[in-house]
Amino acid sequence: xxxxxxxxxxxxxxxxxxxxxxxxxxxxxxxxxxxxxxxxxxxxxxxxxxxxxxxxxxxxxxxxxxxxxxxxxxxxxxxxxxxxxxxxxxxxxxxxxxxxxxxxxxxxxxxxxxxxxxxxxxxxxxxxxxxxxxxxxxxxxxxxxxxxxxxxxxxxxxxxxxxxxxxxxxxxxxxxxxxxxxxxxxxxxxxxxxxxxxxxxxxxxxxxxxxxxxxxxxxxxxxxxxxxxxxxxxxxxxxxxxxxxxxxxxxxxxxxxxxxxxxxxxxxxxxxxxxxxxxxxxxxxxxxxxxxxxxxxxxxxxxxxxxxxxxxxxxxxxxxxxxxxxxxxxxxxxxxxx
Amino acid sequence: xxxxxxxxxxxxxxxxxxxxxxxxxxxxxxxxxxxxxxxxxxxxxxxxxxxxxxxxxxxxxxxxxxxxxxxxxxxxxxxxxxxxxxxxxxxxxxxxxxxxxxxxxxxxxxxxxxxxxxxxxxxxxxxxxxxxxxxxxxxxxxxxxxxxxxxxxxxxxxxxxxxxxxxxxxxxxxxxxxxxxxxxxxxxxxxxxxxxxxxxxxxxxxxxxxxxxxxxxxxxxxxxxxxxxxxxxxxxxxxxxxxxxxxxxxxxxxxxxxxxxxxxxxxxxxxxxxxxxxxxxxxxxxxxxxx
Amino acid sequence: xxxxxxxxxxxxxxxxxxxxxxxxxxxxxxxxxxxxxxxxxxxxxxxxxxxxxxxxxxxxxxxxxxxxxxxxxxxxxxxxxxxxxxxxxxxxxxxxxxxxxxxxxxxxxxxxxxxxxxxxxxxxxxxxxxxxxxxxxxxxxxxxxxxxxxxxxxxxxxxxxxxxxxxxxxxxxxxxxxxxxxxxxxxxxxxxxxxxxxxxxxxxxxxxxxxxxxxxxxxxxxxxxxxxxxxxxxxxxxxxxxxx
Numbered sequence: 001x002x003x004x005x006x007x008x009x010x011x012x013x014x015x016x017x018x019x020x021x022x023x024x025x026x027x028x029x030x031x032x033x034x035x036x037x038x039x040x041x042x043x044x045x046x047x048x049x050x051x052x053x054x055x056x057x058x059x060x061x062x063x064x065x066x067x068x069x070x071x072x073x074x075x076x077x078x079x080x081x082x083x084x085x086x087x088x089x090x091x092x093x094x095x096x097x098x099x100x101x102x103x104x105x106x107x108x109x110x111x112x113x114x115x116x117x118x119x120x121x122x123x124x125x126x127x128x129x130x131x132x133x134x135x136x137x138x139x140x141x142x143x144x145x146x147x148x149x150x151x152x153x154x155x156x157x158x159x160x161x162x163x164x165x166x167x168x169x170x171x172x173x174x175x176x177x178x179x180x181x182x183x184x185x186x187x188x189x190x191x192x193x194x195x196x197x198x199x200x201x202x203x204x205x206x207x208x209x210x211x212x213x214x215x216x217x218x219x220x221x222x223x224x225x226x227x228x229x230x231x232x233x234x235x236x237x238x239x240x241x242x243x244x245x246x247x248x249x250x251x252x253x254x255x256x257x258x259x260x261x262x263x264x265x266x267x268x269x270x271x272x273x274x275x276x277x278x279x280x281x282x283x284x285x286x287x288x289x290x291x292x293x294x295x296x297x298x299x300x301x302x303x304x305x306x307x308x309x310x311x312x313x314x315x316x317x318x319x320x321x322x323x324x325x326x327x328x329x330x331x332x333x334x335x336x337x338x
Numbered sequence: 339x340x341x342x343x344x345x346x347x348x349x350x351x352x353x354x355x356x357x358x359x360x361x362x363x364x365x366x367x368x369x370x371x372x373x374x375x376x377x378x379x380x381x382x383x384x385x386x387x388x389x390x391x392x393x394x395x396x397x398x399x400x401x402x403x404x405x406x407x408x409x410x411x412x413x414x415x416x417x418x419x420x421x422x423x424x425x426x427x428x429x430x431x432x433x434x435x436x437x438x439x440x441x442x443x444x445x446x447x448x449x450x451x452x453x454x455x456x457x458x459x460x461x462x463x464x465x466x467x468x469x470x471x472x473x474x475x476x477x478x479x480x481x482x483x484x485x486x487x488x489x490x491x492x493x494x495x496x497x498x499x500x501x502x503x504x505x506x507x508x509x510x511x512x513x514x515x516x517x518x519x520x521x522x523x524x525x526x527x528x529x530x531x532x533x534x535x536x537x538x539x540x541x542x543x544x545x546x547x548x549x550x551x552x553x554x555x556x557x558x559x560x561x562x563x564x565x566x567x568x569x570x571x572x573x574x575x576x577x578x579x580x581x582x583x584x585x586x587x588x589x590x591x592x593x594x595x596x597x598x599x600x601x602x603x604x605x606x607x608x609x610x611x612x613x614x615x616x617x618x619x620x621x622x623x624x625x626x627x628x629x
Numbered sequence: 630x631x632x633x634x635x636x637x638x639x640x641x642x643x644x645x646x647x648x649x650x651x652x653x654x655x656x657x658x659x660x661x662x663x664x665x666x667x668x669x670x671x672x673x674x675x676x677x678x679x680x681x682x683x684x685x686x687x688x689x690x691x692x693x694x695x696x697x698x699x700x701x702x703x704x705x706x707x708x709x710x711x712x713x714x715x716x717x718x719x720x721x722x723x724x725x726x727x728x729x730x731x732x733x734x735x736x737x738x739x740x741x742x743x744x745x746x747x748x749x750x751x752x753x754x755x756x757x758x759x760x761x762x763x764x765x766x767x768x769x770x771x772x773x774x775x776x777x778x779x780x781x782x783x784x785x786x787x788x789x790x791x792x793x794x795x796x797x798x799x800x801x802x803x804x805x806x807x808x809x810x811x812x813x814x815x816x817x818x819x820x821x822x823x824x825x826x827x828x829x830x831x832x833x834x835x836x837x838x839x840x841x842x843x844x845x846x847x848x849x850x851x852x853x854x855x856x857x858x859x860x861x862x863x864x865x866x867x868x869x870x871x872x873x
Binding site: 050123145265272303 | 375377379424428436437438440441442444445446448449452453455456563564566567570571574605606608609612613615616619620
């Protein structure tokens with residue numbers, strides 16, 4: 001089925017989810033659901049570079065946090081317009097534009113993180129895969145240190161963003177958390193549709209050769225550096241887009257939470273457990289692992305839940321390298337042979 | 339900024355002492371990454387494990403932490419051998435070490451860190467020993483013993499490793515396996531066994547490095563993460579597999595970090611090592627003395 | 630300059646080891662050049678430097694009138710330089726047909742523009758597989774192939790890029806006599822259509838019957854370059870192969 005049909009079906013599924021949520025009437029569902037949708041985007045984004053091209057990114061948190069912090073910076077900008085532009089005619093114009101609505105913030109976050117992805121790729125993608133992975137870790141820490149020392153966005157003290165109670169949309173009043181949930185749902189659909197489109201395109205084919213044997217790919221005429229840069233830029237951009245609404249969701253943003261290693265582990269564990277060769281893998285992985293973590297955090301403790309993620313990651317990587325999707329595919333293959 | 343000679347000199351000396359310690363921390367990765375081409379980013383977690391074991395025995399039995407670390411060397415060696423065996427069977431043999439091997443070690447890093455949190459909690463832990471506290475004064479220079487002793491032990495361990503690699507048969511076999519596995523096989527030596535021994539040694543160094551770490555500073559489970567960047571920065575800057583290069587790079591990094599912390603504040607310190615790493619990777623991945 | 634490939638005094642070191650020590654080589658358009666030498670003499674390193682997989686440290690490489698030193702490997706492939714790898718490097722997650730589709734999509738299309746429909750692409754893949762005798766396994770994965778079949782796939786993949794110069798790096802190791810004849814005939818046919826071929830082989834009978842000119846590499850230096858009958862009688866060449 002083509003991309004349009006797929007997107008329509010995905011949106012249909014989304015609407016069903018929404019209807020279910022409305023029927024449940026529980027705010028908690030929206031909060032938990034937002035987190036899982038966020039992970040769907042992060043996992044899918046990671047997989048574009050990691051699963052399709054074979055380049056492991058340990059710094060997912062950095063791209064996510066950059067999206068979050070660009071939102072914070074833009075939010076804070078609103079408060080300083082009058083201080084920075086006291087007597088000019090620019091101030092009223094700016095006041096009319098700011099504070100920016102979240103969809104615009106998402107685009108901004110995507111652009112910022114996309115550029116960062118491109119930059120990082122340009123510096124490090126000519127190295128072999130293992131060096132690249134280490135470089136991503138380094139980048140995450142450097143960026144975190146920069147943010148911690150940047151007082152405009154609150155530095156290590158953090159930044160408060162007051163989430164409005166509700167929002168007006170075409171005359172209807174929607175609960176703000178529902179609004180955030182819907183935005184993340186749309187973003188997740190876009191991410192999945194993009195990943196699926198890539199998989200089926202010549203680009204995805206090229207990505208697979210990079211993963212399989214980069215030297216042979218070059219020798220066959222595949223412009224590997226260019227393709228890898230496309231992958232890092234797209235991957236970074238989606239992670240930034242996932243991060244942009246986060247300050248509004250959480251209300252209080254601290255570097256420690258934005259740059260948390262949890263994001264790095266989860267964005268690797270979810271695709272690897274779900275399966276890295278197709279868009280379905282990250283989806284399955286994030287729903288399963290995300291739900292598992294929500295349950296574990298509430299019932300046991302958040303430290304134990306991270307331990308479970310770590311153990312599952314190691315177990316799957318050793319035993320089922322192609323993830324759950326891979327296991328299912330193996331099963332079908334065996335059943336087809338008489 | 340008022341830079342007094344006193345402050346500058348002490349910052350440099352502190353940096354050198356720190357650098358000596360960093361060399362010990364990096365020695366293990368120099369073997370696993372530099373010679374065996376295994377990206378063990380979980381190495382700092384093994385170091386922290388060493389720190390906690392030293393802490394536990396020290397607090398409960400009063401034994402000197404460095405002595406503890408030497409006592410548990412065989413256990414760490416065995417752990418390293420086990421980890422390598424799993425790594426080899428699951429990834430190296432199948433030729434999938436890049437993506438899955440990395441994820442494997444990342445998972446190990448995480449599991450170790452979280453397990454330590456669950457067992458010991460997130461409070462900082464210290465050890466007690468006679469040399470934590472007093473300092474030596476040489477003119478303008480103050481050398482706290484808690485920095486000097488680890489540095490000396492580190493350099494000793496580093497020197498022993500260098501001798502081992504260049505003078506003993508096993509050590510040279512490890513160098514050989516990093517350069518030409520096939521030739522080694524033709525000489526009827528088992529490259530897998532040699533790599534396993536090498537990796538075991540690599541993790542064994544973490545035991546000692548861990549004890550040294552908790553002497554220099556209080557430790558809590560997430561301290562390991564700062565060291566990932568330092569360790570790989572030193573390794574790459576020094577040129578993979580070159581022990582002398584690693585030592586020089588470690589000393590340079592130690593001094594630069596110390597100067598940054600003294601004159602710009604400690605919150606910038608992590609950026610130094612990781613920034614170094616990025617710059618090195620971007621512009622001179624062969625390192626200072628590398629091949 | 631009429632030479633298709635001009636290798637001018639190139640050198641390559643790995644740490645302290647000198648793999649190539651000032652190699653000069655010229656290949657004329659349409660020529661059939663044989664390249665021989667003991668193991669470790671630098672033949673594959675030379676190929677890697679010509680094709681851009683490795684960067685040479687001294688000297689320069691010119692192809693089709695242009696200096697290509699600054700070009701990445703894929704750009705040299707686009708210009709018409711193709712090679713097979715001595716140790717086969719198939720794309721292991723794809724079927725054989727898909728393995729061939731890659732150079733078609735990324736090299737031939739890049740050069741000529743996307744003229745082919747999906748059906749044409751499939752037909753071309755099958756045609757190439759048939760030429761090397763692998764048509765029956767078109768849908769299988771490389772891991773189901775024997776070593777010999779993988780070498781044939783390597784050759785087919787290089788041919789798929791429609792090169793002006795094809796470098797065949799030990800494609801015949803392990804083949805039977807009739808299979809060797811088949812591959813030689815295939816390379817001859819390509820040569821008749823205007824494709825220049827560099828054949829790197831240890832199988833002397835194949836090299837002698839195929840090559841118009843023979844070059845010999847020993848320890849990173851070229852010690853002979855001329856008519857095959859003359860070269861094999863060169864005392865230095867004899868010494869290199871039989872020993873002192």
